[in-house]
Amino acid sequence: MNAAEVKQLARHLGADLVGIASAEVLNAFPPDPRWPQTPDRISPYCKSVIVIVCRIPAAAFRAKHNVLVQYLDMLVLRRMDRIAHRLCETLERRGYPTFTTAGQETDWSLKKASYGRLSTRHLGIEAGLGTFGLEVNILTPEFGPRVYLTGILTELELEADTPIREQVCIGESCSRCLYSCPTDAVLHWNIDKRNCALEAQEFGYMTATAYFDKFIGADTETRKTMLRSRDLFGFWQGLLRVVGSFGDCPRCLAVCPVGNDYHAHLTDHQKVIPERTPDKVAKAKAYKQARKRGDPVPGLDEWNIRWVGPDGYKGMVARQLKAFREAQAARAEQEQKRDD
Ligand code: SF4
Ligand code: SF4
Numbered sequence: 001m002n003a004a005e006v007k008q009l010a011r012h013l014g015a016d017l018v019g020i021a022s023a024e025v026l027n028a029f030p031p032d033p034r035w036p037q038t039p040d041r042i043s044p045y046c047k048s049v050i051v052i053v054c055r056i057p058a059a060a061f062r063a064k065h066n067v068l069v070q071y072l073d074m075l076v077l078r079r080m081d082r083i084a085h086r087l088c089e090t091l092e093r094r095g096y097p098t099f100t101t102a103g104q105e106t107d108w109s110l111k112k113a114s115y116g117r118l119s120t121r122h123l124g125i126e127a128g129l130g131t132f133g134l135e136v137n138i139l140t141p142e143f144g145p146r147v148y149l150t151g152i153l154t155e156l157e158l159e160a161d162t163p164i165r166e167q168v169c170i171g172e173s174c175s176r177c178l179y180s181c182p183t184d185a186v187l188h189w190n191i192d193k194r195n196c197a198l199e200a201q202e203f204g205y206m207t208a209t210a211y212f213d214k215f216i217g218a219d220t221e222t223r224k225t226m227l228r229s230r231d232l233f234g235f236w237q238g239l240l241r242v243v244g245s246f247g248d249c250p251r252c253l254a255v256c257p258v259g260n261d262y263h264a265h266l267t268d269h270q271k272v273i274p275e276r277t278p279d280k281v282a283k284a285k286a287y288k289q290a291r292k293r294g295d296p297v298p299g300l301d302e303w304n305i306r307w308v309g310p311d312g313y314k315g316m317v318a319r320q321l322k323a324f325r326e327a328q329a330a331r332a333e334q335e336q337k338r339d340d
Helices: 003-013 023-028 058-062 067-093 120-126 176-180 193-200 205-217 220-227 230-241 260-265 278-293 316-339
Strands: 017-022 048-055 098-100 147-154
Touching: 003 017, 003 048, 003 067, 017 023, 017 120, 023 048, 023 120, 048 067, 048 120, 058 067, 058 260, 067 098, 067 147, 120 147, 176 278, 205 220, 205 230, 220 230, 260 316
Parallel strands: none
Antiparallel strands: 017 048, 048 147, 098 147
């Protein structure tokens, strides 16, 4: 099978986007060489990584409560895992050993909590599917950051896609993700993971260990209160439906203006960002000036720039919006002609 056939199969199985990254390149460019998330740590035989993307339906970001996005996240992840599994089965039946990795996992030997064997966002970028946003999510031109990705490791050598050189993210002059963040976790092409986890993993692993630490040392009355608390219910919900364990905060995904799903369904609903404060505006301005001056920014250093887009922002979102409006106008004209 060649790359085009594998991609067609992935799309046929339900992937919204698909790309291919070379295992050799992924081994040579780990996201952080101190804790290498590379295919060769998983299998010495892997030649290519097929990266599939499933989008989160934009409608959920119009709902009044985050729980709707959280529930859809879980459905999307299950669907994505099924697609990946079926792709593995098909490739293996045709003679190519292939397996998938867990999209959401932690390799405890590398770091504690939220650090997978592979970084799916970096896989996506190396497979030509997007580039980093200011909040270090992958932004796909099609669906912005409202996506999940997984990697499928195969011993079949496939032609790899070329990474996008143009920065998909508008960058410091947009900063909508920074404005929307309830815990001020968005840094300059970087993220304060601990602060982000306060909202994004409200009932995640660290919250659970902190809860039980407290429980062990508490007196009987406090324990009784803790057993009836919302926290314990949150952990239960997490076990049942993964809700609350991760991806709990959708704010930076909801407000990002990249992607036609945003233009079609979110522009009106997400236009105003209630969390925007003068302090955040000042922070974004300082980041913009620092970039202009060429100050050192860790997220943009020689190693990291390949994932941000080495050619910088060239107006991709404006071009996309123009094309979207033209297509909308053409459709409306056709419908009008049909009605006449
Ligand atoms: S997920 Fe929420 S808390 Fe984390 S960076 Fe995005 S907006 Fe901030
Ligand atoms: S909201 Fe703006 S700055 Fe943030 S990731 Fe999206 S395009 Fe980039």
